[in-house]
Amino acid sequence: MDAERVLAGLDPEQRAAAQAVRGPVCILAGAGTGKTRAITHRIAYAVRTEAIPPGQLLAVTFTARAAGELRGRLRTLGASGVQARTFHAAALRQLQYFAPRVLGGAMPDVLDNPLRLVANAAARLRMRAERAELRDLAAEIDWAKSVLATPDAYPQRAAAAGRETNAAPDEIAKLYAEYEQAKRRAGQIDFADLLLIMAGAMEELPDVAEEIRSRYRHFVVDEYQDVSPLQQRLLDAWLGERTDLCVVGDANQTIYSFAGATPDYLLGFRRRFPDAVVVRLHRDYRSTPQIVALANGVSRETGLVLTGQRADGPEPTFAEFDDEPAEAAHVAAQCRSLTENATPAAEIAVLFRVNAQSEVYEQALAEAGVAYVLRGGERFFDRPEIREARLLLRGAARAGEDSAEGLPDAVRGVLSSLGWYPDSAPPGGAARERWESLAALVTLADELRAADPNAHLAELVADLDQRANAQHAPTVQGVTLASLHSAKGLEWDAVFLVGLTDSTLPIQHATTPAQLAEERRLLYVGITRARERLALSWALARSPGQRRSRRPSRFLEGLRPASGPPVTTKKKRVKPEAEDAELFGRLRAWRKRQAEAQGVPPYVVFSDATLVAIADAHPQSPNGLAQISGVGPAKLTRYAAPVLEVIGGADPEAVDPVAVG
Numbered sequence: 207m208d209a210e211r212v213l214a215g216l217d218p219e220q221r222a223a224a225q226a227v228r229g230p231v232c233i234l235a236g237a238g239t240g241k242t243r244a245i246t247h248r249i250a251y252a253v254r255t256e257a258i259p260p261g262q263l264l265a266v267t268f269t270a271r272a273a274g275e276l277r278g279r280l281r282t283l284g285a286s287g288v289q290a291r292t293f294h295a296a297a298l299r300q301l302q303y304f305a306p307r308v309l310g311g312a313m314p315d316v317l318d319n320p321l322r323l324v325a326n327a328a329a330r331l332r333m334r335a336e337r338a339e340l341r342d343l344a345a346e347i348d349w350a351k352s353v354l355a356t357p358d359a360y361p362q363r364a365a366a367a368g369r370e371t372n373a374a375p376d377e378i379a380k381l382y383a384e385y386e387q388a389k390r391r392a393g394q395i396d397f398a399d400l401l402l403i404m405a406g407a408m409e410e411l412p413d414v415a416e417e418i419r420s421r422y423r424h425f426v427v428d429e430y431q432d433v434s435p436l437q438q439r440l441l442d443a444w445l446g447e448r449t450d451l452c453v454v455g456d457a458n459q460t461i462y463s464f465a466g467a468t469p470d471y472l473l474g475f476r477r478r479f480p481d482a483v484v485v486r487l488h489r490d491y492r493s494t495p496q497i498v499a500l501a502n503g504v505s506r507e508t509g510l511v512l513t514g515q516r517a518d519g520p521e522p523t524f525a526e527f528d529d530e531p532a533e534a535a536h537v538a539a540q541c542r543s544l545t546e547n548a549t550p551a552a553e554i555a556v557l558f559r560v561n562a563q564s565e566v567y568e569q570a571l572a573e574a575g576v577a578y579v580l581r582g583g584e585r586f587f588d589r590p591e592i593r594e595a596r597l598l599l600r601g602a603a604r605a606g607e608d609s610a611e612g613l614p615d616a617v618r619g620v621l622s623s624l625g626w627y628p629d630s631a632p633p634g635g636a637a638r639e640r641w642e643s644l645a646a647l648v649t650l651a652d653e654l655r656a657a658d659p660n661a662h663l664a665e666l667v668a669d670l671d672q673r674a675n676a677q678h679a680p681t682v683q684g685v686t687l688a689s690l691h692s693a694k695g696l697e698w699d700a701v702f703l704v705g706l707t708d709s710t711l712p713i714q715h716a717t718t719p720a721q722l723a724e725e726r727r728l729l730y731v732g733i734t735r736a737r738e739r740l741a742l743s744w745a746l747a748r749s750p751g752q753r754r755s756r757r758p759s760r761f762l763e764g765l766r767p768a769s770g771p772p773v774t775t776k777k778k779r780v781k782p783e784a785e786d787a788e789l790f791g792r793l794r795a796w797r798k799r800q801a802e803a804q805g806v807p808p809y810v811v812f813s814d815a816t817l818v819a820i821a822d823a824h825p826q827s828p829n830g831l832a833q834i835s836g837v838g839p840a841k842l843t844r845y846a847a848p849v850l851e852v853i854g855g856a857d858p859e860a861v862d863p864v865a866v867g
């Protein structure tokens with residue numbers, strides 16, 4: 207591609223940014239306005255016109271995924287020699303090369319998880335902390351390092367920043383100091399150290415600084431609103447006295463301030479570089495005008511208004527449900543109908559506030575036969591608290607520790623030995639996620655009990671085993687399940703924003719105006735991920751039959767249709783009509799054998815709802831069967847013959863299970 211063609215794909219403002227090859231440049235613009243596109247084209251243009259040798263350019267961003275995305279786009283534009291890395295990856299490479307000079311020895315071991323060292327340090331200080339609390343303490347130490355606070359400075363900085371922690375600030379300061387010492391003794395460093403060491407080396411050792419600065423002369427930073435003081439310090443060290451820096455960002459998308467990021471550097475860029483070229487973009491190329499209007503509604507206080515450039519699309523939808531399983535079933539059915547109508551699964555995302563919300567969606571999608579990929583979080587059954595809980599539940603089932611009050615009560619009893627109590631969600635990210643994961647188990651118990659009033663612990667344990675097996679099937683192509691945080695910078699044709707209740711978004715522990723503003727920005731980020739279809743939903747209770755005490759997110763006030771609750775759909779508990787009971791029973795018996803032959807849970811073959819529909823409709827041909835919701839093309843090919851046999855009156859025990867490869 208020649209240089210002019212690179213520019214042809216840009217609008218006049220984007221082009222102005224791309225043609226400003228040298229000097230400080232700042233692109234300040236809303237979501238979907240083509241910031242990432244402008245910088246990739248700017249880099250490609252500079253390389254194509256030979257204004258900058260590709261090897262002298264370093265593009266940085268915040269996640270490995272975003273860096274990969276940058277590299278991919280650069281390759282397409284014919285600028286593959288350019289380095290696109292995260293701050294950490296760039297610092298790691300530099301330290302690997304300079305370790306002998308900077309540290310006087312070999313490259314130290316880089317800890318990819320500081321948890322064990324933090325746990326040891328806590329034990330030495332006789333601090334009592336659960337695993338999830340340790341994770342929060344480790345995150346707190348990382349915050350301190352991101353904002354360049356030493357252990358001594360920590361208590362004061364934490365107070366100024368309004369940090370909410372599980373332990374007293376001076377205890378955390380001691381833990382932080384102890385952790386640093388233990389790490390040094392072990393000859394290890396953590397991720398933050400990579401940046402600290404490289405920045406320090408360039409500040410102290412002129413020859414190292416000079417060598418790095420002669421290698422990299424031009425810098426580009428995407429998502430600059432989420433830079434931390436530590437990352438900024440490294441960037442400043444790279445830059446030295448020079449000004450060849452191009453930053454792009456959107457202050458409305460600052461969603462990592464809890465981890466030390468700040469939009470101040472983005473917003474103060476003009477002050478620091480008075481002669482900077484500042485470009486503002488306002489045309490939104492990503493989303494339909496309907497989605498853009500909603501995004502503008504959410505960000506209205508900030509004064510930034512986007513103008514949608516695309517053709518009209520459907521209005522965003524708002525839906526209220528009685529409980530989470532009903533919400534998830536509805537979303538899964540919609541995903542399914544989208545994939546059956548030519549939207550590839552990879553172009554669909556279900557986004558939520560906390561990872562624990564994923565379980566009910568993992569399950570609903572599996573049940574609806576829709577493949578999914580979980581991003582940026584551990585699959586539900588891989589989480590340590592869920593493994594622990596399953597072990598305990600299995601033990602309790604074996605010991606017959608069922609409760610007279612029923613299954614959910616027995617489960618609550620077992621979980622209380624893990625320190626889990628209803629209505630006691632703790633503060634702190636990881637502790638809260640753990641609490642939510644365990645709460646999801648109680649939801650499963652409630653559901654099982656609603657479906658089968660006689661279910662005991664043993665049935666729950668069997669049910670969990672089946673789910674775990676079904677969900678462990680690895681998938682490559684599927685609907686994305688991701689947290690709002692990990693969706694930044696990405697886009698999909700259809701986006702479902704789920705669980706939008708007032709204690710989840712804003713999250714319960716967000717109370718200060720600053721925290722609430724960050725929660726609102728998360729909603730803005732979520733909405734602006736969608737190109738064409740956007741569905742927002744929430745459930746009034748966690749589990750079926752519980753009191754419907756939740757309220758929709760306050761951020762939706764004035765945005766969702768005002769008149770009454772919008773759509774109320776109730777997930778039907780399957781109860782076949784009496785006249786079909788005989789056929790339904792035989793279909794179930796067939797399904798059971800078929801599922802066993804395949805080694806999968808029955809709902810993977812057909813859901814109960816589908817079997818009821820089949821029994822009701824009594825189809826006589828493959829065509830008739832294909833009309834039934836839940837019978838997709840793949841299932842039709844597989845199961846049409848045996849199902850029609852059973853409908854025709856065959857004894858399910860006499861119908862051989864079909865082989866499924």
Ligand code: ATP
Pocket residue numbers: 215216217220235236237238239240241242243244456459491492694695696697734
């Ligand atoms: P975010 O704030 O979410 O990171 P962004 O500002 O970086 O968004 P991009 O991802 O660069 O936006 O662009 C959003 C979408 O709009 C992409 O699909 C991109 O290809 C398209 N787009 C951007 N600019 C143009 C343009 N001038 N013409 C056509 N399509 C464009």
Ligand code: MG
Pocket residue numbers: 241242243428695
């Ligand atoms: Mg972007």
